[in-house]
Amino acid sequence: MSELLFGDLSVSYDGRVAVHPLTLAVPSGGWLCLIGPNGAGKSSVLRSACGLVAHGGSVTVAGVDTATMSTRRRSRAIAFVPQVPVLPADMTVYEYVLLGRSPFISYFGVASASDRAAAAEVLGELDLADFAQRRLETLSGGERQRIVLARAIAQGSPVLLLDEPTSALDIGHQQQALELVDRMRRERGLTVVSAMHDLTLAGLYADRLALLHEGGLVAQGSPAEVLRAEILSEFYGVSVRVHYEDDGTAIVIPNRRTRV
Amino acid sequence: MTTNRRGWVWLLAATLLLAAAVVLGVMVGPAGSLSAANWNIIWNVRMPRVALAAIVGAMLSLAGASYQGVFRNPLVDPYLLGAAGGAGLGATMVIAFGRAATSDWFVDPLPLAAFLGAIAAVTVTYLAGAAFGSMRTSTSLVLAGVAVASLTSAIQAFVLQRSSDGVIRAVYNWLLGSLVNASWHDVRLVLPYVVVSGAVLLAHRRHLDVLRVGDDEALTLGLDVRRVRITVVAAATIGTAAVVSVSGLIAFVGIVVPHAVRMVCGGSYRRVLPISIAVGAAFLILADIPGRMLQNPAETPLGVVTAFCGAPFFMVLLRTRRATV
Ligand SMILES: Nc1ncnc2c1ncn2[C@@H]1O[C@H](COP(=O)(O)OP(=O)(O)O)[C@@H](O)[C@H]1O
Ligand SMILES: [Mg+2]
Numbered sequence: 001m002s003e004l005l006f007g008d009l010s011v012s013y014d015g016r017v018a019v020h021p022l023t024l025a026v027p028s029g030g031w032l033c034l035i036g037p038n039g040a041g042k043s044s045v046l047r048s049a050c051g052l053v054a055h056g057g058s059v060t061v062a063g064v065d066t067a068t069m070s071t072r073r074r075s076r077a078i079a080f081v082p083q084v085p086v087l088p089a090d091m092t093v094y095e096y097v098l099l100g101r102s103p104f105i106s107y108f109g110v111a112s113a114s115d116r117a118a119a120a121e122v123l124g125e126l127d128l129a130d131f132a133q134r135r136l137e138t139l140s141g142g143e144r145q146r147i148v149l150a151r152a153i154a155q156g157s158p159v160l161l162l163d164e165p166t167s168a169l170d171i172g173h174q175q176q177a178l179e180l181v182d183r184m185r186r187e188r189g190l191t192v193v194s195a196m197h198d199l200t201l202a203g204l205y206a207d208r209l210a211l212l213h214e215g216g217l218v219a220q221g222s223p224a225e226v227l228r229a230e231i232l233s234e235f236y237g238v239s240v241r242v243h244y245e246d247d248g249t250a251i252v253i254p255n256r257r258t259r260v
Numbered sequence: 261m262t263t264n265r266r267g268w269v270w271l272l273a274a275t276l277l278l279a280a281a282v283v284l285g286v287m288v289g290p291a292g293s294l295s296a297a298n299w300n301i302i303w304n305v306r307m308p309r310v311a312l313a314a315i316v317g318a319m320l321s322l323a324g325a326s327y328q329g330v331f332r333n334p335l336v337d338p339y340l341l342g343a344a345g346g347a348g349l350g351a352t353m354v355i356a357f358g359r360a361a362t363s364d365w366f367v368d369p370l371p372l373a374a375f376l377g378a379i380a381a382v383t384v385t386y387l388a389g390a391a392f393g394s395m396r397t398s399t400s401l402v403l404a405g406v407a408v409a410s411l412t413s414a415i416q417a418f419v420l421q422r423s424s425d426g427v428i429r430a431v432y433n434w435l436l437g438s439l440v441n442a443s444w445h446d447v448r449l450v451l452p453y454v455v456v457s458g459a460v461l462l463a464h465r466r467h468l469d470v471l472r473v474g475d476d477e478a479l480t481l482g483l484d485v486r487r488v489r490i491t492v493v494a495a496a497t498i499g500t501a502a503v504v505s506v507s508g509l510i511a512f513v514g515i516v517v518p519h520a521v522r523m524v525c526g527g528s529y530r531r532v533l534p535i536s537i538a539v540g541a542a543f544l545i546l547a548d549i550p551g552r553m554l555q556n557p558a559e560t561p562l563g564v565v566t567a568f569c570g571a572p573f574f575m576v577l578l579r580t581r582r583a584t585v
Binding site: 110 | 470
């Protein structure tokens with residue numbers, strides 16, 4: 001059964017359609033990657049799923065429509081990592097990760113021992129225990145991405161949405177972050193949907209890709225089915241070659257327009 | 261955690277500061293220091309004045325810190341959404357249309373009009389902001405506040421322009437903020453509002469910490485951002501309106517105190533709110549002392565002292581420490 005289901009999901013801003021009705025299902029423990037040019041509607045899909053923008057159609061998690069959930073209930077079902085997270089400069093890493101427990105704290109309550117233990121556990125799992133008392137402003141780009149991920153994982157939601165989680169990182173830290181997501185997905189059985197620009201990485205980590213173009217879903221399937229030169233050329237407006245490794249990994253290489 | 265323990269130390273230090281300020285405030289005045297002979301002055305003049313200064317300072321600081329949290333802007337104060345303009349207009353109306361005639365009224369209409377004026381102005385701001393913009397962004401609310409403040413000051417100017425010099429002077433004195441006529445009656449009048457408002461604001465300090473990551477992320481962390489914002493703004497406004505109604509518009513406290521606290525003890529609202537209460541109370545008690553001593557030709561208004569001490573202090577802090585919300 002699919003854990004996350006977008007049923008005829010559509011988004012419009014002030015009457016202008018940004019996402020045409022699309023239907024996508026992600027099985028429990030699966031990783032769907034949304035790809036497509038800038039402005040295709042990837043962020044709109046993710047943001048509507050976690051209640052940040054109004055949408056048509058439905059988003060259901062384990063069969064429950066998110067429209068029927070309270071804000072708190074929805075935050076227990078779906079964790080979201082925005083493209084540019086806000087990191088209060090003088091907050092400590094521990095305080096920040098503990099924010100992930102907010103959905104479990106009653107309105108007038110304070111973080112319980114089990115909330116604190118959950119935050120500490122995630123910090124340990126992500127090898128961040130030594131960072132607990134560091135202020136966020138003192139972290140490097142790669143460390144920031146890890147603690148943002150740690151907060152989302154501390155939320156304990158079965159569904160994790162990531163909006164371009166690696167766009168600000170170098171190749172080593174991109175790999176580190178994605179490996180971390182993949183490990184959490186396997187260890188905690190998370191269902192992941194991410195928007196990504198690096199097509200090679202998208203194909204490497206996700207088990208399904210969905211290609212959006214001008215708000216429409218134009219292709220979906222396994223990486224091998226979607227990462228094809230003629231599809232990418234058509235929708236990205238560039239000429240590319242796709243090279244397949246022996247293990248099936250697709251490598252997307254842009255062609256130079258004019259060869260010297 | 262070590263950060264929590266440090267929080268308690270700061271709160272203790274702030275409380276000691278407050279205790280020292282209270283002692284000093286009661287000891288110092290034109291009638292001389294503590295003695296049996298001037299007990300009457302101390303009990304009926306200085307003590308209510310110290311108590312009221314503490315209440316006003318604590319409330320403005322707490323409301324300022326809460327506003328800053330809910331708007332994620334370190335430069336806003338509790339007057340942001342028109343509370344000052346509304347209170348000023350209410351007071352102006354009473355003073356302009358016959359302050360003398362109200363001396364034997366059962367209820368003094370001046371604080372009442374200021375209180376209701378502040379509440380009305382913020383309500384108009386809220387309704388306008390909600391009608392003209394999405395409430396998920398606070399920008400429309402702030403802009404509506406600017407509009408309401410201009411409107412109230414326009415009406416005020418129109419009324420004053422038709423008033424006598426005496427009225428203008430009285431209004432001006434009220435606007436500057438002062439505790440000259442502080443009495444136990446004033447203390448009893450505002451205390452219930454301040455206690456309720458303070459309790460509600462303190463109860464939301466964890467929510468303000470969640471809001472530090474912005475409206476969107478706070479929402480995905482399960483915070484009903486809109487409800488929290490309305491609740492905090494309402495509580496802060498009621499408390500502010502209550503203290504302003506008896507003290508006039510005392511400037512700068514609501515920005516300077518939370519800022520100073522934040523710079524010293526960090527930005528977590530779990531610490532900033534309670535410590536701002538103690539520091540704000542101490543600050544206003546101390547700021548009220550020079551005014552009593554500088555009596556010629558008239559007592560220096562408290563609002564002048566707070567701005568005069570607060571502004572340079574603020575600049576020094578800004579130079580030496582970086583501010584974050
Ligand atoms: N808040 C918004 N208001 C109006 N238009 C928006 C808003 N957010 C996104 N859009 C528009 O919706 C379209 C899709 O944007 P987005 O979902 O951010 O695309 P992507 O993440 O794929 O780059 C774009 O045309 C963008 O201009
Ligand atoms: Mg985007």
